[in-house]
Amino acid sequence: MFLKTKIRLLVNGFEYDLYIKPHWTLIDVLRDEIGLTGTKKGCGKGECCACTIIMDGEAVLACLVLAIQAQGKSIQSIEGLAQEGKLDSLQDAFVKYGAIQCGYCTPGMILTSKALLKKNPQPTVEEIQQALSGNLCRCTGYVKIIEAVRNASIMEVSK
Amino acid sequence: MKRDYVNIGKRLPRVDAVVKATGEAKYAGDLSLPGMLHGKILRSPYPHARVLDIEIGNAKRLAGVRAVVTGKDTIGFKAGGISAQGDEPYLALNKVRFIGDAVAAIAAIDEETAEEALDLIRVEYEELPAVVDPLKAMDDDAPLIHDHAPRNISFKTDLAYGDVNQAFRECDYVRQDRFETAPIRHGFLEPHAALAVWDHSGRVSFWGSKQSPYFTYRNLAKALNIPLSQVRVIQPYIGGGFGGKNEMFNVDFCAALLSQKTGKPVKIVVSQEEVLFAYRQRHPTFIDLKTGLKKDGTILALEADIIADGGAYLSIGALSLYLMCAFFCMPYRLSNMKAKGYRVYTNTQPSCAMRGHGVPQSRFAAEVQLDLAAREMGIDPVDLRLKNALKPGETTPNGFKITSCGLEESILGARKIIDRWKKQQKKDKGPKKRGIGIGCYGYVSGPRMAGHNTAGAVIKVHEDGGISLATGSTDVGQGSDTVLSQIAAEVLGVRLEDIRYGMVDSDITPLDPGTFGSRVTFVTGNAVRIAAEDARRQLAQVAADALEANSGDIIFRDRKVYVAGSPERSMAFSKLVKIAQYSGSGKTILGRGYWAPEGLEVPNFKTGRGNMSAAYSFGAQVAEVEVDTETGFMHVTRMAMVHDCGQPVNEMLMEGQLEGSAIGGVGHTLMEEIVRKDGQTMNPSFLEYRMPSTLDACPLDILHTDTYEELGPFGAKETGEGIQVAVVPAIVNGIHDAVGVAFKRIPITPFMVLDALKDKSGSM
Numbered sequence: 008m009f010l011k012t013k014i015r016l017l018v019n020g021f022e023y024d025l026y027i028k029p030h031w032t033l034i035d036v037l038r039d040e041i042g043l044t045g046t047k048k049g050c051g052k053g054e055c056c057a058c059t060i061i062m063d064g065e066a067v068l069a070c071l072v073l074a075i076q077a078q079g080k081s082i083q084s085i086e087g088l089a090q091e092g093k094l095d096s097l098q099d100a101f102v103k104y105g106a107i108q109c110g111y112c113t114p115g116m117i118l119t120s121k122a123l124l125k126k127n128p129q130p131t132v133e134e135i136q137q138a139l140s141g142n143l144c145r146c147t148g149y150v151k152i153i154e155a156v157r158n159a160s161i162m163e164v165s166k
Numbered sequence: 167m168k169r170d171y172v173n174i175g176k177r178l179p180r181v182d183a184v185v186k187a188t189g190e191a192k193y194a195g196d197l198s199l200p201g202m203l204h205g206k207i208l209r210s211p212y213p214h215a216r217v218l219d220i221e222i223g224n225a226k227r228l229a230g231v232r233a234v235v236t237g238k239d240t241i242g243f244k245a246g247g248i249s250a251q252g253d254e255p256y257l258a259l260n261k262v263r264f265i266g267d268a269v270a271a272i273a274a275i276d277e278e279t280a281e282e283a284l285d286l287i288r289v290e291y292e293e294l295p296a297v298v299d300p301l302k303a304m305d306d307d308a309p310l311i312h313d314h315a316p317r318n319i320s321f322k323t324d325l326a327y328g329d330v331n332q333a334f335r336e337c338d339y340v341r342q343d344r345f346e347t348a349p350i351r352h353g354f355l356e357p358h359a360a361l362a363v364w365d366h367s368g369r370v371s372f373w374g375s376k377q378s379p380y381f382t383y384r385n386l387a388k389a390l391n392i393p394l395s396q397v398r399v400i401q402p403y404i405g406g407g408f409g410g411k412n413e414m415f416n417v418d419f420c421a422a423l424l425s426q427k428t429g430k431p432v433k434i435v436v437s438q439e440e441v442l443f444a445y446r447q448r449h450p451t452f453i454d455l456k457t458g459l460k461k462d463g464t465i466l467a468l469e470a471d472i473i474a475d476g477g478a479y480l481s482i483g484a485l486s487l488y489l490m491c492a493f494f495c496m497p498y499r500l501s502n503m504k505a506k507g508y509r510v511y512t513n514t515q516p517s518c519a520m521r522g523h524g525v526p527q528s529r530f531a532a533e534v535q536l537d538l539a540a541r542e543m544g545i546d547p548v549d550l551r552l553k554n555a556l557k558p559g560e561t562t563p564n565g566f567k568i569t570s571c572g573l574e575e576s577i578l579g580a581r582k583i584i585d586r587w588k589k590q591q592k593k594d595k596g597p598k599k600r601g602i603g604i605g606c607y608g609y610v611s612g613p614r615m616a617g618h619n620t621a622g623a624v625i626k627v628h629e630d631g632g633i634s635l636a637t638g639s640t641d642v643g644q645g646s647d648t649v650l651s652q653i654a655a656e657v658l659g660v661r662l663e664d665i666r667y668g669m670v671d672s673d674i675t676p677l678d679p680g681t682f683g684s685r686v687t688f689v690t691g692n693a694v695r696i697a698a699e700d701a702r703r704q705l706a707q708v709a710a711d712a713l714e715a716n717s718g719d720i721i722f723r724d725r726k727v728y729v730a731g732s733p734e735r736s737m738a739f740s741k742l743v744k745i746a747q748y749s750g751s752g753k754t755i756l757g758r759g760y761w762a763p764e765g766l767e768v769p770n771f772k773t774g775r776g777n778m779s780a781a782y783s784f785g786a787q788v789a790e791v792e793v794d795t796e797t798g799f800m801h802v803t804r805m806a807m808v809h810d811c812g813q814p815v816n817e818m819l820m821e822g823q824l825e826g827s828a829i830g831g832v833g834h835t836l837m838e839e840i841v842r843k844d845g846q847t848m849n850p851s852f853l854e855y856r857m858p859s860t861l862d863a864c865p866l867d868i869l870h871t872d873t874y875e876e877l878g879p880f881g882a883k884e885t886g887e888g889i890q891v892a893v894v895p896a897i898v899n900g901i902h903d904a905v906g907v908a909f910k911r912i913p914i915t916p917f918m919v920l921d922a923l924k925d926k927s928g929s930m
Binding site for chain 2: 043044046047050051052054057084085086088094101102103104105110111112117135139140141142143144147148150152153
């Protein structure tokens, strides 16, 4: 097997010096090396978007990125969203509008939505549906997730 | 009786919502312990084969491998569903029976090493003829999958009530159709995961993604051949179940066995691909259905023959088959019926319970056939349903006793919606046709089955006015932790945020059958109510002394206690607890309660007689579908449901359940099918097995009838599971309405639509 190599990752504003194998994916490094298990592994193959993180402002799937490729980028995982103990408006809306059931898709849903709202602060329902169309959820039927994202965007805009 | 509540019926966020929104909620696969090893399972590449020899030496010698186990390392325990003999070893003993059957398991220092070691195990198989078609599996010369089951019949059921033959002779209209449903999957996103730690005192502690931890609790003891006292099952957060995480699986067993062998914690997380080809599915079925009606629309007789593909093992299939047959008796009055079912073994993935458990298949057939009958007889499909709808106080011929029932009201509500939508529909122009369909259902609020049925609850009152609540039920996402907490809060007159809900730990929390059959709100909810009342009674005595009143006159409401009729004689709830704890030598307030419906006749799965549940929920589902007659594409444009769930405990959570169930039903009807070739699953990925996405979500109107179930906690009944039963036929009937074709196989694909339209125009 490959020998481990040293990399530096910037995750949620902190730098981590890590010894990893070159073929390790970002999801496994986040979860197993750094201990950020909020990034959920649903399929490990880019099919369910449960492991969505934000890298340099873009929503990306941590299971399709090698950790080694993530060097020099700014990575945000779900653990980095709440600031100073206060939930992000999207997290707040997901809680308040009943958009969470089993919760396994939730971190990915929230981060995909976060990246969407950053680019498009007032998306239409269709734009929300389109942005989240890769994020699978079996529990909710998506109705309340879409409602939560809409309400979060309204809250943010009216701030 | 209904009254003004502080917590019940309110739109309150889930108690676990914040930790799930922040990623802090830990699921089984998120857990790790010092020195933990990682496990992998070797699976059969053949649908049917004898295992002649397994060579594990090379795998064992690989650096980093700590243990390799096969069936020879087990006592040969075979798991099985309810009341029938077990047939499923956790590791193959001498045969494999489907592609994915577990053959060996490895524990190594990391997943990569375990994966590498899998390739070093050499299994010598003798391939056996396989049978993957349930119809062929019943042939006399079909290969036998289990020695104990001639013609591969895994279970059969034969229900007969009234005089069916005579009733059919009296009918003015009779029709017969064959319906078919495809295998589909539960679709939870969290793969099966287990972490087990065996210590030198002989105890196994286990964390796993289990809907019903006590199945695993008992089966771990049996399969490892250790006393029950040596097993501890602890529940982490669970990433969805839908029936597919009820049973203990090989992943759970192998983690425990490998920990026993190595003395180290062992975690196994299976891949989603493994979930999709090597674990469970919904029973695919063939249903031959005959229904007879009088001219006025009265349903007089029904006869059904069901063949359900059970896959390689029994699982919970006896119950599944019974439910498929028995629920022809609901939600319409029917005094003459025969339903015969065969659950058949095939060399494919085993079938088990899934949301609606067996009923979606048979109600799809029955509701679509009713629409066909109604249209041919010139009766409005809504009128037909209304005419035959069960009413409160009726008993079905198989013994289901209807208590509260809002079906009539639901259908009337659905009619208003249909009328409104019809008025809004534009005159069809162009290739896109719209139609509206209806389907109805009745469902259980917790099934009565042989064995332990009781739910228990324990309440501990804290001196700050907080409450700890423990039950044996799990929240797999449906929101029961919240609903049960609301019930405790209402009884004790505190608020939801005052409740600390404890998850299952078999050492500490009460025994419980599990999370299935929509039983938790209804059954565990009553246990929680009783436990809270017990604690309240103890506190009321203290309050009576302090406020100089009778304990029966003490009211608990919104964090206060006061004397009935004299609200000024009051004190804070937390103060009352402090008085209880610190007066004299002090009291410790602990409430306990357990509950199961009494006097229910346990259903006999073979004859079908018995009363499945203490209360039944009902409802009507309406779906508007747009069909593109040029491409065959179908799109559910909006849905509405009017349902009777008694008093909703939490309207927001209830809506979430209904929405999830409804959109899941869209998948079942229009998208989902496990495709297999010679027993090999061809679409074991979410890209190839398409589940509904946000693009398939549609507007949903939710209305509930004004009903109250006397036996339910605060009047509550089932919600969110039963509706999936009605969603499927509502969509199929909507397509029928749009293009004039009633499809008898689900899922309906665009090709099926185009073929049917071609045939139709050809015959015209």
